[in-house]
Amino acid sequence: MLSAPDTFIGVVDPDTDELLEVNSKGAVMFGYRHPDDMRGLSVKELFAAENEATGTGPSSQATQSDTEWSRSETVFRSRDGRRFQGDYYSASSRESG
Numbered sequence: 812m813l814s815a816p817d818t819f820i821g822v823v824d825p826d827t828d829e830l831l832e833v834n835s836k837g838a839v840m841f842g843y844r845h846p847d848d849m850r851g852l853s854v855k856e857l858f859a860a861e862n863e864a865t866g867t868g869p870s871s872q873a874t875q876s877d878t879e880w881s882r883s884e885t886v887f888r889s890r891d892g893r894r895f896q897g898d899y900y901s902a903s904s905r906e907s908g
Contacts, residue, residue, distance in 0.1 A: 819897075823854045830854055842890030859886035859894050 819837030821830050833846040880902050
């Protein structure tokens with residue numbers, strides 16, 4: 812799953828919003844040398860404005876949603892402050908047990 816060559820893919824802890832896993836392309840997109848450098852970061856740090864992390868910011872727009880997946884357009888911020896536009900897809904998966 813984390814091997815898509817031209818796509819940022821990350822796994823986020825739903826309780827803490829911390830990145831648990833990131834692919835190599837994602838690390839490079841956000842200005843990090845290695846995926847491990849991003850582990851533990853809040854996913855909110857990847858968005859250009861804090862309110863964009865919820866899909867409600869001025870540059871964000873919910874464009875597709877159902878019970879399992881949602882897609883939003885937003886502006887991201889790299890480690891060095893560079894801003895770039897992109898889409899993000901999210902899905903919630905909690906195991907019961």
